[in-house]
Amino acid sequence: MFDDFFTRALIAGVGIAIIAGPLGCLVIWRRLSYFGDTLSHSALLGVTLAYAFSMNITLSVFIISSVVAILLINLQKRTKLAGDSLLGLLAHSTLAIGLVLIGFLSSIRFDLMGLLFGDILAVTTDDIAMVWIGGIIILGILYFIWKSLFSATVNYDLAAAEGMRPEISNLIFTLLLAGVIALSIKMIGALLITGLLLIPAAIARNLSNSPKQMIIIAILAGIASVVLGLFTSLELNTSSGPSIVVVSLALFILSLIPLEIRGQLQK
Amino acid sequence: MAEKNNLLVKLDNGGVYKSSKWLVRGVSLELYKGQIVTLIGPNGSGKTTTAKMILNILKSDEGKMESYTSKMAYVPQKISIDWTMPLRVIDFMKLTNHINNADITEALKLTGVEDLLYNQINNLSGGEFQRVLIARAIAKKPELLVLDEPVQGVDFNGEIALYNLIKKIASTLNCGILLISHDMHFVMSATDHVICLNGHICCSGSPSAVIKDSAYIELFGEHTAATLSLYKHHHDHSHETDGSVAK
Numbered sequence: 001m002f003d004d005f006f007t008r009a010l011i012a013g014v015g016i017a018i019i020a021g022p023l024g025c026l027v028i029w030r031r032l033s034y035f036g037d038t039l040s041h042s043a044l045l046g047v048t049l050a051y052a053f054s055m056n057i058t059l060s061v062f063i064i065s066s067v068v069a070i071l072l073i074n075l076q077k078r079t080k081l082a083g084d085s086l087l088g089l090l091a092h093s094t095l096a097i098g099l100v101l102i103g104f105l106s107s108i109r110f111d112l113m114g115l116l117f118g119d120i121l122a123v124t125t126d127d128i129a130m131v132w133i134g135g136i137i138i139l140g141i142l143y144f145i146w147k148s149l150f151s152a153t154v155n156y157d158l159a160a161a162e163g164m165r166p167e168i169s170n171l172i173f174t175l176l177l178a179g180v181i182a183l184s185i186k187m188i189g190a191l192l193i194t195g196l197l198l199i200p201a202a203i204a205r206n207l208s209n210s211p212k213q214m215i216i217i218a219i220l221a222g223i224a225s226v227v228l229g230l231f232t233s234l235e236l237n238t239s240s241g242p243s244i245v246v247v248s249l250a251l252f253i254l255s256l257i258p259l260e261i262r263g264q265l266q267k
Numbered sequence: 268m269a270e271k272n273n274l275l276v277k278l279d280n281g282g283v284y285k286s287s288k289w290l291v292r293g294v295s296l297e298l299y300k301g302q303i304v305t306l307i308g309p310n311g312s313g314k315t316t317t318a319k320m321i322l323n324i325l326k327s328d329e330g331k332m333e334s335y336t337s338k339m340a341y342v343p344q345k346i347s348i349d350w351t352m353p354l355r356v357i358d359f360m361k362l363t364n365h366i367n368n369a370d371i372t373e374a375l376k377l378t379g380v381e382d383l384l385y386n387q388i389n390n391l392s393g394g395e396f397q398r399v400l401i402a403r404a405i406a407k408k409p410e411l412l413v414l415d416e417p418v419q420g421v422d423f424n425g426e427i428a429l430y431n432l433i434k435k436i437a438s439t440l441n442c443g444i445l446l447i448s449h450d451m452h453f454v455m456s457a458t459d460h461v462i463c464l465n466g467h468i469c470c471s472g473s474p475s476a477v478i479k480d481s482a483y484i485e486l487f488g489e490h491t492a493a494t495l496s497l498y499k500h501h502h503d504h505s506h507e508t509d510g511s512v513a514k
Contacts, residue, residue, distance in 0.1 A: 161322035161341035162363040
């Protein structure tokens with residue numbers, strides 16, 4: 001049952017879930033879910049460019065996502081459009097450019113479904129190293145800027161007034177988000193990465209009373225989603241990304257039960 | 268009066284320009300350790316903007332801002348904690364500093380909310396949250412404390428107690444306090460220096476001097492407490508509806 005590729009996918013997937021936990025919580029707290037979507041749509045362009053110039057996919061996706069994130073921050077300062085309009089503009093134009101470019105690369109055999117929805121067969125030993133080393137770096141940086149980032153999430157002015165330098169940590173956070181998307185694109189696929197960021201954190205929100213608790217539960221829920229999702233993917237021969245996200249959704253529905261019970265008790 | 272080395276911040280002719288208009292301009296103020304400076308003025312007169320310049324949240328677009336302390340604490344005017352975040356009072360107290368539990372409990376006791384330590388911030392009433400905000404600022408033991416209408420939503424008795432507490436903190440912690448307040452009784456009885464703003468400094472000085480100033484009387488009326496809501500403004504200059512000085 002434990003085929004080699006499957007073990008590889010499990011190890012990489014668990015790594016991604018651990019990184020996605022704290023970042024997902026921040027995405028929920030900062031109401032950035034659509035921002036995550038934009039970055040992951042632009043990731044497709046990154047993949048296409050990686051094939052075109054035979055670059056490392058993770059690196060190329062990270063660069064493109066970072067560029068889009070910085071572009072967004074600059075556009076927000078210069079235009080009179082609201083954040084969500086700019087996000088939509090960037091998400092769909094980068095996705096479209098990516099898809100147009102794929103058309104030009106007809107000489108290369110291209111697994112579009114795999115790119116959009118993830119493919120566990122594609123996970124190599126190098127990918128595992130990338131996920132775990134990249135993950136340790138991301139979590140290390142996150143730990144280092146945590147106080148600043150977290151206080152700015154609660155209240156930007158308060159953080160700025162009390163010397164937390166929130167503008168710097170905000171920028172770094174954006175790059176970390178680009179990083180986790182780059183690391184998880186192979187397994188989850190460009191269209192569903194935000195699901196893995198968001199749903200475990202949403203599950204955790206239902207079950208937690210403090211920020212720390214929410215992060216730990218988000219990590220555990222993410223691991224459970226990945227492991228159960230990959231088994232489902234193997235058994236039913238479905239794409240890995242959707243399987244993981246569907247399992248995550250099922251866990252989310254289960255997490256509503258304690259809320260209901262608590263609500264009933266309080267009545 | 269305070270000596271030079273007790274100087275905490277000095278704003279010289281500061282102003283903030285935003286969306287092609289000056290929110291506030293030509294503001295100069297100094298704040299020393301142990302001193303309470305109050306900003307008063309009608310809505311939109313630039314009180315919060317001035318406070319944000321002092322805190323380096325907003326950069327002054329002209330003039331000069333000098334800061335001689337990094338131990339600052341801030342009680343903002345209106346903040347709402349997003350309900351997407353599970354945050355207890357104890358987590359909030361440690362937001363920008365590690366503060367040990369004894370100091371946290373002591374500060375919460377001072378503002379009368381020590382029972383709320385493990386409550387969710389989102390479940391607090393407006394007045395309770397305001398008390399937690401003040402407690403958090405005190406627990407940091409700052410050198411400079413900026414309070415933007417700190418007692419809004421607090422019940423009447425609590426208001427008096429909190430103002431007395433603020434007065435006490437200035438001396439016990441020997442910190443400088445910049446206060447934005449509408450409570451004229453407290454402003455006049457407990458602060459060292461009053462600055463009357465309306466897009467620029469209308470008048471300033473000790474409370475007893477300010478209260479006799481014609482600009483102050485025009486702005487707040489002779490029977491201060493009774494006519495607080497009447498913000499008329501006719502003296503050496505007049506204001507447009509947006510607060511800018513009419514030519």
